[in-house]
Amino acid sequence: MLTITDLYYRIEGRPLFEAASLVLPPGAKTGFVGKNGTGKSTLFQIILGQLAAESGTIELVKKARIGAVAQEAPASEMTVLDMVLMADKERTSLLAEAETATDPHRIGDIHTRLAEIDAHTAEARASTILKGLGFENDRQAAPTSELSGGWRMRVALAAVLFSQPDLLLLDEPTNYLDLEGTLWLERYLQNYPYTVFMISHDRDLLNKAVTSIVHLEHKKLTFYRGNYDIFEETRRLQMELNNKSREKTLDQIAHLQKFVDRFKAKATKAKQAQARVKMIAKLKPPAAMVDESSSPFSFPDPKKIPAAPMLSFDRVSVGYGDKVILKNISNRIDPEDRIALIGVNGNGKSTFAKLLAGELKPMAGEMLKGKGLEIAYFAQHQLDKLKPEQTPFEHVIELMPYDSEAKRRSRVAQMGLTTSRMDTKVKHLSGGERARLLLGLVTFSGPSMLILDEPTNHLDIDSRDALVAALNQYSGAVLIISHDRHLIDATVDKLWIAQNGTIEEFSEDLDFYQKQLTQGGNTPKSGGKAPAPVVDDRKTARQDAAAKRLEVAPLRKSIKEIEQKIARLRTELARVEGFLADPKTYDGAPERIIVLNKDKARFVAQIETLEEEWLEKSGELEMAEKA
Numbered sequence: 344m345l346t347i348t349d350l351y352y353r354i355e356g357r358p359l360f361e362a363a364s365l366v367l368p369p370g371a372k373t374g375f376v377g378k379n380g381t382g383k384s385t386l387f388q389i390i391l392g393q394l395a396a397e398s399g400t401i402e403l404v405k406k407a408r409i410g411a412v413a414q415e416a417p418a419s420e421m422t423v424l425d426m427v428l429m430a431d432k433e434r435t436s437l438l439a440e441a442e443t444a445t446d447p448h449r450i451g452d453i454h455t456r457l458a459e460i461d462a463h464t465a466e467a468r469a470s471t472i473l474k475g476l477g478f479e480n481d482r483q484a485a486p487t488s489e490l491s492g493g494w495r496m497r498v499a500l501a502a503v504l505f506s507q508p509d510l511l512l513l514d515e516p517t518n519y520l521d522l523e524g525t526l527w528l529e530r531y532l533q534n535y536p537y538t539v540f541m542i543s544h545d546r547d548l549l550n551k552a553v554t555s556i557v558h559l560e561h562k563k564l565t566f567y568r569g570n571y572d573i574f575e576e577t578r579r580l581q582m583e584l585n586n587k588s589r590e591k592t593l594d595q596i597a598h599l600q601k602f603v604d605r606f607k608a609k610a611t612k613a614k615q616a617q618a619r620v621k622m623i624a625k626l627k628p629p630a631a632m633v634d635e636s637s638s639p640f641s642f643p644d645p646k647k648i649p650a651a652p653m654l655s656f657d658r659v660s661v662g663y664g665d666k667v668i669l670k671n672i673s674n675r676i677d678p679e680d681r682i683a684l685i686g687v688n689g690n691g692k693s694t695f696a697k698l699l700a701g702e703l704k705p706m707a708g709e710m711l712k713g714k715g716l717e718i719a720y721f722a723q724h725q726l727d728k729l730k731p732e733q734t735p736f737e738h739v740i741e742l743m744p745y746d747s748e749a750k751r752r753s754r755v756a757q758m759g760l761t762t763s764r765m766d767t768k769v770k771h772l773s774g775g776e777r778a779r780l781l782l783g784l785v786t787f788s789g790p791s792m793l794i795l796d797e798p799t800n801h802l803d804i805d806s807r808d809a810l811v812a813a814l815n816q817y818s819g820a821v822l823i824i825s826h827d828r829h830l831i832d833a834t835v836d837k838l839w840i841a842q843n844g845t846i847e848e849f850s851e852d853l854d855f856y857q858k859q860l861t862q863g864g865n866t867p868k869s870g871g872k873a874p875a876p877v878v879d880d881r882k883t884a885r886q887d888a889a890a891k892r893l894e895v896a897p898l899r900k901s902i903k904e905i906e907q908k909i910a911r912l913r914t915e916l917a918r919v920e921g922f923l924a925d926p927k928t929y930d931g932a933p934e935r936i937i938v939l940n941k942d943k944a945r946f947v948a949q950i951e952t953l954e955e956e957w958l959e960k961s962g963e964l965e966m967a968e969k970a
Contacts, residue, residue, distance in 0.1 A: 427472065
């Protein structure tokens with residue numbers, strides 16, 4: 344279907360592809376993976392002819408139709424359903440011609456062709472796709488101008504799926520979908536009759552919807568058979584074999600070099616030494632294979648953790664203006680809670696998040712917040728609040744006005760932004776880099792609760808893994824809204840569901856929820872009977888992580904208290920040293936000098952003792968987390 348040969352392309356002098364080649368067979372369902380910024384979307388633009396390669400060739404099967412979601416559907420008065428039907432250009436053209444054609448033979452040909460392309464079922468097929476992506480019948484009949492940008496992106500996705508191109512290019516198609524839409528797309532792609540080439544960082548989607556993986560790394564394209572898990576295991580084995588071969592060759596070279604160094608000056612051994620020099624020249628160890636690992640995330644631990652419950656709700660209602668979206672919410676959130684909020688888009692998940700964050704006030708009922716509770720709220724729409732003309736470093740200056748440049752840069756580095764990127768204007772950062780910056784800014788002050796609304800959009804797989812690790816190390820409460828099943832499985836302990844105009848606990852697990860959606864098509868009831876338990880490694884890992892957090896929580900608290908004591912003592916020490924450095928101090932009574940020196944010695948000794956205790960407990964924490 345697609346053949347790429349010796350592709351070269353660079354952007355602003357930075358090479359993205361060097362002698363990159365790929366053969367994608369017809370009918371392949373292929374995931375396209377690689378770190379953000381390596382050129383995946385650029386390759387799609389080259390395939391579509393929107394960019395010209397410096398050299399190399401891209402060949403497609405003759406007369407193959409390519410389809411891609413270029414941008415969101417326009418905001419027009421055309422209905423959502425008609426917008427999708429327009430994507431089948433041949434059908435649209437034939438129907439228009441049928442209205443004006445007068446030649447009986449041509450009219451016959453038109454209707455024959457319409458029958459061949461199954462035009463009479465077009466509306467039903469388009470409606471089915473739209474419903475799978477979350478559009479009920481009333482919304483399908485509404486004009487696209489009434490939709491938000493995210494929903495118009497869904498219309499554009501529905502349109503390209505309806506057109507059924509021979510080569511379907513999808514770039515992060517789940518970024519604007521909820522979990523239900525993602526599950527539907529997964530099943531749709533499994534049965535898609537033609538070739539799929541899809542950029543995605545959703546592990547579950549890549550495990551269930553594709554049968555091969557193309558990996559972009561070091562400016563090369565490598566094709567692997569199997570889903571993402573198989574690719575990851577295959578690559579790991581390749582790296583081990585490659586690096587063992589490299590070590591073996593390097594050892595052999597070192598052994599030969601020792602002989603050369605020892606006998607090159609001896610006439611009797613000169614020929615043998617020269618022969619070994621030639622052997623060394625022929626031995627070429629393979630290049631070391633290493634993962635291009637992502638920078639870690641780092642969330643500061645809470646400055647203060649309120650007593651339980653941190654938040655409580657008693658018959659709370661919330662909405663916009665006079666319109667109630669959610670009502671009769673009665674529940675609580677405690678300091679160690681890890682909650683995933685699931686439910687169909689439009690059922691009030693983001694509304695509830697805004698209620699927790701204080702952006703909306705209760706319309707009825709009572710919501711109580713614990714004393715000192717500080718909540719950090721991350722949502723994709725907040726990316727627009729970043730200042731495009733400022734750098735990440737400049738964003739941090741506003742939060743650290745009296746700190747040194749070194750401390751400011753250290754804080755930006757903790758967000759996972761490299762030295763060069765922290766001095767790059769926000770408008771030139773990738774989506775993943777902007778998400779890292781926003782996460783770092785909203786959690787800057789050490790909140791006691793995180794609310795994360797679709798935090799993995801625009802993050803590559805390694806960055807998602809880094810986010811999982813950071814959330815499992817964070818000691819405050821967490822509420823996540825996400826379609827990323829791996830993130831939910833790896834970080835939360837509870838499921839809450841938005842349905843029937845309220846928020847309630849969901850007593851089953853995520854697998855049960857997915858099965859109900861895929862089998863019955865209806866949102867499951869929170870009290871439904873669960874299927875027989877099965878062994879789930881991800882769930883076990885999640886439970887282990889929760890248990891470990893509880894186990895090390897007292898140790899973390901103790902370390903935090905020691906750090907606070909040291910900070911107070913250093914403040915007092917600095918005050919005393921300030922007096923001792925002031926010449927005016929020595930004009931007064933000598934007893935004051937004696938007291939100040941005793942205070943200084945006492946503070947220094949206390950700090951040293953606490954620092955030793957801090958080192959000991961930090962070592963214990965490190966050992967406990969590795970266990």
